[in-house]
Amino acid sequence: MATQESSYKVDALISKDIEAYLDQHQNKSLLRFITCGSVDDGKSTLIGRLLYDSKMIFEDQLAALEADSKRVGTQGQEIDFALLVDGLAAEREQGITIDVAYRFFATEKRKFIVADTPGHEQYTRNMVTGASTADLAVILIDARKGVLTQTRRHSYLAHLIGIRNVVLAVNKMDLVDYSQEVFDKIVADYTEFANEIGIKNFVPMPISGFKGDNIAGPSENTPWYDGPSLIGHLETVDVDLDAALAEPFAMPVQWVNRPNLDFRGFSGLIASGTVKPGDAIRILPSGRTSTVSRIVTMTGDLDQAGAGQSVTLTLADEVDCSRGDVIATADHPPQVADQFQATIVWMDDEALLPGRAYWMKLGSRTVSATIQHPKYAIDVNTMAELSAKTLSLNDIGVAEVYTDRGIAFEPYGDNHALGGFILIDKATNHTVGAGMIDYALRRSQNVHWQAVDISREAHAAQKNQRPRLLWFTGLSGSGKSTIANLVEKKLHAMGKHSFLLDGDNVRHGLNKDLGFTEADRIENIRRVGEVAKLMTDAGLIVLTAFISPFRAEREMVRSMLPDGEFFEIFVDTPLAVAEERDVKGLYKKARAGQIANFTGIDSPYEPPESPEIRIDTTSETPEAAAERIVATILGQE
Structure with a gap:
């Protein structure tokens, strides 16, 4: 009997330990980051190493990885960590990544979601997809090759999309005998380019994803380097998670929640700011006003909700509000316009056709939009503004965008959720471009429909x-x-x-x-x-x-x-x-x-x-x- 009671006590202690661990894990901060750079710079290998060093690989996975590494002929029969990430058969056959692979791992201090994006130029559009939700970018450079065109393109795109935390990981240092001279030359070249595109700060570090140098801890092979390890930096980098909360409240409506005649709410992900019952709100683009009655969630009503939370709001008045509208604070609502200047990344094999109508999706709003002839395209090597009649695959350019109706927005630099959009071909339904609104054209604010007494009827x-x-x-x-x-x-x-x-x-x-x-x-x-x-x-x-x-x-x-x-x-x-x-x-x-x-x-x-x-x-x-x-x-x- 005493033995059975002891067993119960042990089980209870284990259960409490598990609950404590899960609670601690649940409350860890989350960092989303992306690895990018030119093809074969070692992005997949690096992520595989991060998973391995953070003990996120099960024994059966490790055994399969070792077998696969021997089958594909990894040098010295060592583990090929890239095979953990390159899951597509085509990737394993070619030895390159052609899709965005998302992986989760955690350390004692933080949780991570990493996007491994393709390095090949024709898959730059996939890199944009991975970067769109990232807080940090790890730009990899092959120490043997230095700064390449795709390195510049990915760096520019990461900065354009709004990523302000950048790690310059000079990889494959083992293949250049851990030369400080090589490392310093690459950092100097990249610094010159970074200053041109507006990257103010970045953290350079010499690493070897294959050997593990400076990944989980300092490497004896680089005694001349006194900076942080990659995991150490990722665990401690300060990501401004409170910036969105400090902005005025705005929530694009994704769904009108009407389960019965007694309830009508508006569901969505809060893009910025905070909201609480009693707050005065404005619905855009109509401009109608009301106040918040309740903040409803699956687990009950909230006294307050903020950016990043998915909620359902009920309003005090029966106002017209539908999917695609934006519910915002009444005092500082987003702008409304139908003509914009935007920076566009073209992502389709077929070139942009100026004047053709595309679907433009911003938040939960989809409108018809036409793109005018580009004002210029950007040369990612020199940052020169080049004359352009259209945009082709991977081109980045600035153009005016006209929509068939006014939409609520904020400049992308102020609010990513209300300033970023995608373009969809109406015939094929393919996503052909991604864009960032710079500002509304003045004429969109100054030109109005004149009311006339004689109608078309x-x-x-x-x-x-x-x-x-x-x-x-x-x-x-x-x-x-x-x-x-x-x-x-x-x-x-x-x-x-x-x-x-x-x-x-x-x-x-x-x-x-x-x-x-x-x-x-x-x-x-x-x-x-x-x-x-x-x-x-x-x-x-x-x-x-x-x-x-x-x-x-x-x-x-x-x-x-x-x-x-x-x-x-x-x-x-x-x-x-x-x-x-x-x-x-x-x-x-x-x-x-x-x-x-x-x-x-x-x-x-x-x-x-x-x-x-x-x-x-x-x-x-x-x-x-x-x-x-x-x-x-x-x-x-």
Whole structure:
């Protein structure tokens, strides 16, 4: 019996020890950091070493690691720590990292989440992803190679994204015989570059991820180095976690929480500041005001909540608030604008198309945005501002961004959550760019909609018709202009008020400054769309006959108009038939190389996927097509 009681006491003591350990571990501060640099600088090896030295590898993992190291032929049959991180088969085959790998480890003093990002230039976009949530960057440099272009690019991106704690880890010191001269030369080169891009302070240290020098403790191989070890620095570096709490309160709404008729709350992650019941708030972009009633969480109501916490707020008034809105302190709310200057990192193989509409996602708000021609691109080697007409993969540039509505924001330097955005291609749904808002353009604050007494409905009623935009699209020579002209003649004969905007005619005046490059075609359609919208506001039935080869631009024009007013009419003529007609002789010139960027020859045409009306000109005459279009349009009034 006494033995059983002793066993219970031992179990109780063990249980208390475990609870104490878990409590201590839970209350440790968390540091998120990123390792970056050029390809094969040893980032994965370093992270593997950190996991090993912090005792975060289980015995079965270590056994598998040793076996894998022997299989891939690691020098001297030592452990290849990179294999702990390079989990993708392609990475193991090539010996490089091509994705962002996140790893967790902890020491007695702190918890860590480290992002191992790819060093190869074509995967720079993955580095941006990893850096977006990091508090510190470990910039690795191969001691044999020194400062490389990718080292500069990653350093500039880390600084641009707002990382202010930088470690310059000169790796593979064992391969240069731990030479202080080599180390000092690399530090001097990097210091010169860091000063150019605004990195004020960084901590240089000579390391060997493979051998473990200066990783967990000081190395006997570098007696000339008296700085901290890498883990020692990571454990003690001061990360300003209170900065976000000191800012004015702001929370993007991610979800309107309505479980029943008696509860309506607004859920989100607090981006900055603190909030408590009774605080006056303003909802943006609408500007409506109210006060906070409750701060609701899964574990109960809170008396106060701050940056980094996910909460649900209930308000004293029934105000209009939805996903994408920002709830902010009433006295110091974020700005609202629809035109910005932004720094953009282009992350797609297809270059930026100025004027094309992309989805822009900032916080929980998604809007349509167009990027203007870049003011300049940045050379990461010299920091020179270079003239640029577009941005290609990995380019960094500054450009103006126009959104289709006002959005709440803060400059990225003041608030990362309210100033950072991504760009998404509307056709492919691929993330193509990341951006940081610098400031709102002054004209976005000074130009306002002028209220008018005669509405578009009044204009339409006066003409006794419903405004329409009949958008004829198809290859050159398909018969768009012929059919559009017949449709307008029939509408005019019926007493309808209409106007035909023809592609060639518009290029004689409004768009005479535009060529036929992809970017110019996009701008051509944007301008025509804006003019057509104004004409429908006047109550007219507008007809346009343009090749308009890209779906994205046709959808952009559709989005300008109320539902049901845009009719996409696809004049479907096979290329061979259109080329055989060749009324203007353009196909012949294009085939001879006298015309560049000609649709169907050396420039693509993207046919509509779901047009309102499709005309097959191989089986339907222009007259019959016009009759069917008029009957369809007027039959819906």
